[in-house]
Amino acid sequence: MTEPVPHPEARLQGLCVDGPAGPLISGLDLTVESGERLGIVGPSGSGKTLTAGALLGLPLPGLRVSGDRYLSPRTGALLQESASALNPLMRVGRQYDLALRGAGVPRAERRERIDRQLKELALDADTRRAWPLHLSGGQRQRAALGLALVTEPELVVADEPTAALDALTQNEILLMLRRILDARATALILISHDLALVARLCERVVVLGGGRIVEEGPTADILAEPQHPTSARLVDAARTLGVTA
Ligand SMILES: Nc1ncnc2c1ncn2[C@@H]1O[C@H](COP(=O)(O)OP(=O)(O)OP(=O)(O)O)[C@@H](O)[C@H]1O
Ligand SMILES: [Mg+2]
Known part of the structure; x- marks a missing residue:
């Protein structure tokens, strides 16, 4: 038996970012x-x-x-400034549903995937119907993490x-x-x-x-x-x- 060959999930080679006042990132490599x-x-x-x-x-x-x-192409992101990951104008479950739809998960499976993801993050099933601003900071951050994870990136x-x-x-x-x-x-x-x-x-x-x-x-x-x-x-x-x- 041979081990599966690992493949990179992300790679930067020679990344440079320049701002008006000069270089901000200079030749960064990572894999x-x-x-x-x-x-x-x-x-x-x-x-x-x-x-x-x-x-x-x-x-x-x-x-x-x-x-x-x-x-x-199967990357989930949770960016700095926690609340930004969740749209405050949309219920949590709807945002998960859109992410799953974007990933091509059929409608019949989406509800179960959402419930499972919330449970994995110790969030009540009710969180599906919740507005982000009605969650505590810790719950909101878990919900945001769930949004990055629900598509199984x-x-x-x-x-x-x-x-x-x-x-x-x-x-x-x-x-x-x-x-x-x-x-x-x-x-x-x-x-x-x-x-x-x-x-x-x-x-x-x-x-x-x-x-x-x-x-x-x-x-x-x-x-x-x-x-x-x-x-x-x-x-x-x-x-x-x-x-x-
Ligand atoms: N859009 C921008 N225009 C000009 N300069 C920028 C821009 N975005 C970031 N910078 C500058 O680039 C540098 C790196 O910023 P960056 O946000 O990556 O830092 P960081 O390591 O994430 O810091 P922190 O730990 O505070 O989040 C800083 O000097 C910042 O002011
Ligand atoms: Mg930062």
């Missing part, structure tokens, strides 16, 4: 293989969200983007998915996300300024500083022995927050 979980960490302003935007092919008005990009890109939440809620959501990704062997790009958080899900990490990769490698190695000052600062911050390497 995420099937089922792999990659963290992108870096201080505020280092280019994490821009990298995600460029990878996802989002419009970046006023910026010049160049380089090669490949992204699995091959890759999830999540930018600071729990930044606005208290530590207990954050912990709960990370555990649920990890369980779901494990069960489905879904690849992940997890973006955060918090190396401790990334360490809980991602075996490999790239550290951004000033729009470049300053270090990359196994998360455990970087936590134990950061080579670049930017990484060292992130490790210190993670330790201060109570994580021991």
Whole structure:
């Protein structure tokens, strides 16, 4: 028996993003293989969200983007600024239904998929009928995550998915996300300024500083022995927050 050959779910080669005042991202390369979980960490302003935007092919008005990009057509995204993932003018279930329809899931299966996804995220079945603004922050963020997951993507890109939440809620959501990704062997790009958080899900990490990769490698190695000052600062911050390497 031969092992199935892994294939990349996402790849950037020589990504450059230039703004009116100069370069914001300079020659960034990254690859995420099937089922792999990659963290992108870096201080505020280092280019994490821009990298995600460029990878996802989002419009970046006023910026010049160049380089090669490949992204699995089956990618789910949860972007920074939590509420933006859910349309406040549409009930949660309707948004899931539209995503499933877009993915070609037949009507007869959609209701069951929606109920199952809500349940996996410990959301009541009633959440299907709920308006986003009537949910608590934690429920809303789980509902937004569900919208990225309901189509069973091959890759999830999540930018600071729990930044606005208290530590207990954050912990709960990370555990649920990890369980779901494990069960489905879904690849992940997890973006955060918090190396401790990334360490809980991602075996490999790239550290951004000033729009470049300053270090990359196994998360455990970087936590134990950061080579670049930017990484060292992130490790210190993670330790201060109570994580021991
Ligand atoms: N549309 C834009 N026009 C001009 N500059 C931009 C634009 N978007 C981002 N930038 C700049 O690019 C740099 C990287 O921004 P980015 O949002 O990627 O940072 P980040 O690492 O995600 O930070 P944070 O942790 O605060 O979310 C910043 O200096 C930012 O001001
Ligand atoms: Mg950001």
